[in-house]
Amino acid sequence: MTRRLILLLxxxxxxxxxxxxxxxxxxxxxxxxxxxxxxxxxxxxFSAPGYALLAKRNPEADALLRIPHPRSFEDYWTMRxxxxxxxxxxxxxxxxxxxxxxxxxxLDEGFRDTATDRIYTTKILDDVFLQxxxxxxxxxxxxxxxxxxxxxxxxxxxxxxxxxxxxxxRRSLRPVEILRREIELRDGGNLSPMGSSGLPAELAPxxxxxxxxxxxxxxxxxxxxxxxxxxAHELRTPIAASxxxxxxxxxxxxxxxxxxxxxxxxxxxxxxxxxxxxxRQLAQAESGIGIADHAIDxxxxxxxxxxxxxxxxxxxxPIILDVDDCPTLMRKVDVELFxxxxxxxxxxxxxxxxxxxxxxxxxxxxxxxxxxxxGPVVPLPELKAITxxxxxxxxxxxxxxxxLSIASTVIERIGGSLELASPARGREDGFEAIIRIPRVATTxxxxxxxVRF
Amino acid sequence: MRxxxxxxxxxxxxxxxxxxxxxxxxxxxxxxxSEARGxxxxxxxxxxxxxxxxxxxxxxxxxxxxxxxxPSTPVIIVSARDQISDRIEALNxxxxxxxxxxxxxxxxxxxxxxxxRRHGQFPEPIFSxxxxxxxxxxxxxxRDGQEVHLTAREWAILNCLLCRPGTVVSKGKIEETLYSFxxxxxSNTVEVYVSRLRKKIGAHLIETVRGMGYRLVVR
Numbered sequence: 001m002t003r004r005l006i007l008l009l010x011x012x013x014x015x016x017x018x019x020x021x022x023x024x025x026x027x028x029x030x031x032x033x034x035x036x037x038x039x040x041x042x043x044x045x046f047s048a049p050g051y052a053l054l055a056k057r058n059p060e061a062d063a064l065l066r067i068p069h070p071r072s073f074e075d076y077w078t079m080r081x082x083x084x085x086x087x088x089x090x091x092x093x094x095x096x097x098x099x100x101x102x103x104x105x106x107l108d109e110g111f112r113d114t115a116t117d118r119i120y121t122t123k124i125l126d127d128v129f130l131q132x133x134x135x136x137x138x139x140x141x142x143x144x145x146x147x148x149x150x151x152x153x154x155x156x157x158x159x160x161x162x163x164x165x166x167x168x169x170r171r172s173l174r175p176v177e178i179l180r181r182e183i184e185l186r187d188g189g190n191l192s193p194m195g196s197s198g199l200p201a202e203l204a205p206x207x208x209x210x211x212x213x214x215x216x217x218x219x220x221x222x223x224x225x226x227x228x229x230x231x232a233h234e235l236r237t238p239i240a241a242s243x244x245x246x247x248x249x250x251x252x253x254x255x256x257x258x259x260x261x262x263x264x265x266x267x268x269x270x271x272x273x274x275x276x277x278x279x280r281q282l283a284q285a286e287s288g289i290g291i292a293d294h295a296i297d298x299x300x301x302x303x304x305x306x307x308x309x310x311x312x313x314x315x316x317x318p319i320i321l322d323v324d325d326c327p328t329l330m331r332k333v334d335v336e337l338f339x340x341x342x343x344x345x346x347x348x349x350x351x352x353x354x355x356x357x358x359x360x361x362x363x364x365x366x367x368x369x370x371x372x373x374x375g376p377v378v379p380l381p382e383l384k385a386i387t388x389x390x391x392x393x394x395x396x397x398x399x400x401x402x403x404l405s406i407a408s409t410v411i412e413r414i415g416g417s418l419e420l421a422s423p424a425r426g427r428e429d430g431f432e433a434i435i436r437i438p439r440v441a442t443t444x445x446x447x448x449x450x451v452r453f
Numbered sequence: 454m455r456x457x458x459x460x461x462x463x464x465x466x467x468x469x470x471x472x473x474x475x476x477x478x479x480x481x482x483x484x485x486x487s488e489a490r491g492x493x494x495x496x497x498x499x500x501x502x503x504x505x506x507x508x509x510x511x512x513x514x515x516x517x518x519x520x521x522x523x524p525s526t527p528v529i530i531v532s533a534r535d536q537i538s539d540r541i542e543a544l545n546x547x548x549x550x551x552x553x554x555x556x557x558x559x560x561x562x563x564x565x566x567x568x569x570r571r572h573g574q575f576p577e578p579i580f581s582x583x584x585x586x587x588x589x590x591x592x593x594x595x596r597d598g599q600e601v602h603l604t605a606r607e608w609a610i611l612n613c614l615l616c617r618p619g620t621v622v623s624k625g626k627i628e629e630t631l632y633s634f635x636x637x638x639x640s641n642t643v644e645v646y647v648s649r650l651r652k653k654i655g656a657h658l659i660e661t662v663r664g665m666g667y668r669l670v671v672r
Contacts, residue, residue: 236533237462240555244468247558251475273555277535304537308551311567313560339537 005169010162017154025147032142037111040120040132043079047132051083052124055091078138086127102133175200183210191218191289224287235276243269278402281340285406290337290413295330298338298437299323299363305342306361315350317373322362329363331437333414341410342369344403345433349373351403352431367416367439370425372432378422386420404433411435454499454569454612455479455629459489459515460531461507465554469502469531472558473565477592477608479630486510493519496629498526500569502561503548505532505539513539513546520547527572529564531556566590573616580615582671585654589615596654606631607650610643614659614669623666 083092086107102119106112107129112119117133124130175198182194193211196204246266253259306319349359353373362370378386387408404420411418416437424432456478460466463484470480481496483489485508492498501519505512516528527549532539535553543551549568552561566578566589580587586595592608594601603611609630613622627643647667651659660670 236535236554237465240533241462241464241468243555244465244472244558248468248471251472269555270557277553280535301537304540308540311550311560311564313557313563335538335541336536 005173006162006166009165009169010158013161013165014158017158021147021150021154024150025143028146028150029139029143032139032146036134036139036142037118037120040079040111040118040134043081044120044122044130044132047081048122048124048130051092051130052128055083055125055128078134080133082131082133083124084129084131086129091128102131107131175203179203179207182207186210186214191221192293221287221289224283231280236273239269239273239276243273278406281344282402282406282409285337285340285409285413290334290410290415292332292334295332296335296338298329298331298333298369299326300328301335301338302342302361302363302369305339305346309343309346309350315347316355317350317353317357317359319346319350320358320360322360326363326365329365329367331367331439333437337410337413341407341414341435342371344407344410345371345435348403348407348433349431367437369435369437370432371435372424372427372430374424374427374430377429378431383420383422407433454565454616455481455496455632456565457489457492457496457498457501457526458482459484459486459501459503459507459512461485461504468558469561472561473502474605476562476565477605477612478565479609479632484508486512486515489515493523493526496632498523499572500565501526501528502531502565503528505530505534505543513543513548516543516546516548525572527568529568531561563590569616580618582618582658582669583655585658587611587615594654601653603650603653606646607653610646610650611654614667618669619671621662621666621668625666627667 079094081092081094082090082102084090084107102114102117107121109121109123112121113136116137117135118139119134120132122130179194179199186192186194191214193214194207195211196207199207243266246262246269250259250262250266253262302321302323306321309315310319346359346361349371350373353359353375357374359371359373362368362372364370387404408418414437416435419434419436421432421434422430424430425434456473458466458470458473458480460469460482461484466482466484470482473480481492481498483492487509489501489503503512503515507515512530512532516530519526519528528547529550529552530543530548531552531554532543533554540551549571550564552564578588578590580589584597588594589612592603594603594611610627613627613630616622624643627647631642631646647659647661658670660668662668
């Protein structure tokens with residue numbers, strides 16, 4: 001915007017100045033012509049008495065005389081004078097060449113123009129005339145010289161003017177740049193109002209409008225989250241009640257066909273509960289903002305999630321947390337989305353890894369969190385498609401097919417990267433998910449990325 | 454153990470209550486916080502299972518209240534809210550564990566045992582004294598290698614004694630444990646059940662401390 005403004009302003013200034021210079025040049029020509037005419041009249045006026053006297057004393061043609069030319073004034077020097085009779089006989093002349101009447105200049109008093117000269121004629125005796133001639137080329141040269149004198153300062157001052165404009169525009173646009181950065185930060189996850197204090201009067205309404213928009217966005221996001229929470233609650237409690245009642249029924253009825261059916265219903269209810277959880281997480285991941293105002297300790301979050309998953313009876317294998325060189329890892333990410341990300345990746349490792357095998361979660365100071373399990377190698381084509389929704393790998397384990405899709409959505413919101421590797425690094429089997437969360441989230445620059453290899 | 458269950462959903466509450474009682478615990482079921490406060494004012498509970506969304510208030514506020522008034526009663530939150538911030542808030546308020554609905558009843562039992570054990574209100578998973586081996590989590594008891602079957606009330610009394618082996622457990626405490634089984638408690642009910650238990654595990658293992666109560670002999 002600054003460059004465009006400077007270019008436009010420079011072009012407008014240039015056009016303006018050239019127009020002014022053109023008008024000035026035209027005006028100069030008029031003034032120079034008028035002054036030159038006056039000079040010719042004055043020359044004739046002061047020369048006339050002397051020439052009249054000479055003409056009376058030497059009325060014959062053999063008295064033809066070349067008169068000396070005053071050389072002190074350039075303007076005067078460019079003039080040629082001749083005194084001639086009414087019949088065209090030249091009595092006196094100031095030219096270098098032999099005299100003859102000025103062409104196309106009848107002996108009428110006043111100014112006449114020929115192809116090359118301006119000629120002034122005045123009667124000094126009854127049949128004697130005085131003519132003063134000046135070439136147009138002289139006048140043109142004068143005009144040209146004056147015009148150049150007007151244009152040169154303009155040409156010198158134009159780049160200075162552009163440089164000054166650039167400085168002034170940059171300084172004037174600084175509040176716009178500040179406002180732009182503030183809006184960009186809000187886009188990065190901070191929905192707090194910007195306020196219009198300190199902004200110029202022209203920009204304050206824009207800041208106020210953005211604040212109103214942020215408020216509406218915040219309200220909408222809160223409403224969406226609240227809805228997701230409430231709907232999850234409304235669904236989860238009846239599913240929990242049905243599952244619990246079914247498990248009580250299973251405890252009471254004897255083995256047989258009815259018990260087999262009851263087990264089927266229990267499984268379906270359990271899967272339904274799991275699916276509701278995943279759909280809610282996906283909705284939250286898609287509507288949530290990954291970057292937070294304040295940094296949280298990711299190691300603490302990892303501990304919490306591992307503690308909870310470690311109590312789940314369906315996950316038999318132990319989870320080892322490796323944080324030897326990284327007691328804390330502070331990052332500005334949304335605590336809920338990070339927990340969802342981690343939970344899904346660890347759950348995925350526990351669900352699809354070998355039963356009773358160890359799942360390792362390692363945290364490093366550079367912001368890398370790796371979750372690795374022991375299990376069959378996932379073929380590359382499968383690995384490439386595994387983050388698609390409802391896409392499940394070639395596994396017999398029960399899963400929704402949403403876990404890695406949720407994880408990839410969250411990592412984009414957080415602004416980190418997710419790499420999926422199989423076999424796991426440093427092993428010949430297993431699967432590894434590697435999260436990298438930079439100190440400054442890349443969503444401020446673009447979006448997070450997902451790499452598979 | 455005597456457990457206070459606070460859950461407003463009738464279907465879930467009844468199933469949890471039945472399951473927890475089947476595990477050998479005495480359960481009082483409150484449908485809201487005011488009812489829970491009423492129970493807690495007259496009975497001392499070893500553990501509370503608490504929902505967050507309740508008709509008359511927020512369960513986490515009640516956790517804070519319990520932390521101040523009844524610090525010895527551990528609380529397990531059982532909630533449909535699965536946000537990590539809810540979990541953190543509940544644990545910071547004083548809850549010992551957080552279980553998200555829907556859950557497996559077996560997992561609930563495991564968590565109750567783990568929390569109670571941390572608070573000295575649940576016996577070790579495997580306890581052996583003399584020729585007696587008790588698998589408290591599985592509720593199996595072996596005497597001379599032979600399995601001995603106990604009733605729910607007998608398990609409740611044995612658990613009371615197993616929580617603090619070698620320490621005297623008052624008769625009143627055992628009575629409290631038996632109250633929630635719904636039957637009338639008469640003046641000699643505790644003696645009757647202790648007598649039955651002695652016959653099954655060995656009379657010398659339960660010692661009567663006159664005027665004070667009973668204790669499990671661990672020598």
